[in-house]
Amino acid sequence: MKVLFVNPSCLDPRVTDPDALQVPIGLYYLASGLLDQGFVSGILNLAPAGPANPSAKGSDEKALDLFTQSVMQEQPDIIGFSVTSPTRINAMACADKARQILPDTLIVFGGPGATFMADFLFDACPALDVIVKGEGEISTAKLVNAAKRVKNRFGTIHQAQAIQPDLVQDLRQIPGIVFRNGPSRHDTGQPELVKNLDTLPHPSRYFTYQHLAMSRGCPGKCTFCGSPKFWGTSLIRRHSPQWLFEEIEALAQKGVTHFFISDDTFTMDCDAVTELCEKIIQADLGITWNAISRVDYIDERILGPMRRAGCIQISFGIESGAEPIKKILSKPIDNDTCVAAFDKVCAAGILPRAYFIYGSPGETDATIQDSIDLMIRLGPLSTVFYMLVTFPGTALYNRALRKGWTHDGVWQKNIEDLPWWELDPDLDFARVKGWGDRLRQAFFDHLEDFVNRITLHPDKASAPLHADFLSRLAMTFSHGEYARDERVRNAEQIAVNLFEKALQFYPCPRAFQGLAMIYQKQKNFPKAMAFLDKGLSHFPKNKDLCVCMGVCLMNIGDFHNALTYFTPFAQDPALGQYISICKQKTTPS
Ligand code: B12
């Protein structure tokens, strides 16, 4: 029995956001569970293939071609698609294609998009056989075992006639699925949940990946979010710190150096987070990671361990600074709590990132000003501003359905999501877009001030980590996202200030290198080399510093000395060109 899991591509090209092209964590769990049971299972990631033509929305031929090739080659008995609202169109196109190529393959959809759009998907996609709702491990294992028992009889499930009664009996025993039976459908109710997440296999045994989650579920009930209904709010389960540590350690041993911890509210359980961090610190894994949390779950005591364990960024959904909007979005966290959390996180040397939503029901110029005022108090060093959109499974979508503002049939169109302003008669695109522009403008107008306001804990032990934090941030201004963004004013000067501030805390190779690169770009080679000299006096074997020094020396025509800096790293093919130029220049003709 061969099972192929597929991560379909989104409608919009997301080429600039590599994070969004990753395979969902759930597929790693599902595939590992089946591999552990002896089934043949793999994952096909269509996301990087994306829409063939970025300008033509919904054009996904490239992803479809890749899928067709894989299916012809693999000949899977079951194909399971992880579906979100933005990936449903590609999932349906692939399902239709699979049905043409392999008429008897069982086609299964799961994930948040499938869970809340079952009726629509069965109507719109004749090739679809089964939807697995919510958490998938137990239902999927049962489904695959049932498929194994009745192999070759699943071919009837998607045909016009009803399937055999004994097969129906089998499927009815599986909780949490909806399956097609000729013209009708059966829904078996809620899925059975994994009581102890540690009983799940370690996906790292089979796969290498960066997104991890310790918990399932969130205490929040935000009206724009699918999590409360998908995972439930009362029974939040989590892996033990030991289980997650083993997963991180195994992945680090496979070469993963940066992780995205994707729990909805990672810092929910203070003791568990502290225990995990202590284990990472003790093992000295040399990793970095980002996390997501809520401002009302930030206990100052965990920030030190988190930072020492490699946490470099925490994202918070701030959403709005206006009380009435927070109420509508069901995120009743007062602004002072938001500010306190941002201050603590930044003081620990962790970059606080703020998510804001605009275009909510009841939004006005005044509520946007409230958000701007709150943002200025928070001083976020990174922001994401989202126009409010809605998906099935959220309270807001249900509200729009009740008001008759939309219906499930809209998902037939090539749209990724439903912007709220399109539904709400009190809003229009021009105003909503204008609000987004105002928020972004305000952020860029104040960014330099936010950087200048950074106040780090003065304790001596944190000095190396503070230097790391400041130099990392400096790099975004000198060579990263902010360096490329025209809206950021004084980017290079901000970078210089940050690198210098980093060095006041502790000698940091990135800061020496960053300053040298800035002066090298300005053709001020003596100044660049002075910083490199200082850096190399602390870190004589640091490759980046050596290479940078070599390049500076080449620029001033000292090829002989340049070669001495490149030679220790001669095995790196990227340096081959430099080395051969230096050799040419130093070989007497
Ligand atoms: C981390 C995360 C991301 C990360 C990483 C995603 C990744 N590749 O792992 C990033 C930042 C990339 C991201 C991007 C986006 N995300 Co996101 N994301 C999440 C988040 C917070 C956690 C996902 C997670 O890891 N869950 C834990 C694992 C174990 O669960 P899982 O992957 O869902 O899989 C389980 C089940 O779903 C099911 N299952 C899943 N697939 C399949 C397939 C089969 C065949 C079967 C049988 C079962 C099954 O079984 C799995 C095991 O139990 C969720 C919210 C949440 N808590 O679920 C939102 C969420 C999934 N994201 C959402 C959205 C909207 C997006 C974006 C569109 C945002 C944007 N505007 O750019 C993009 C697009 C992503 C895409 N390809 O569609 C929505 C989806 C809503 C919807 N109805 O579709 C969610 C639910 C949040 C919300 N707003 O409500 N996301």
Ligand code: SF4
């Ligand atoms: S938006 Fe965040 S806090 Fe709110 S319910 Fe969703 S995951 Fe929880």
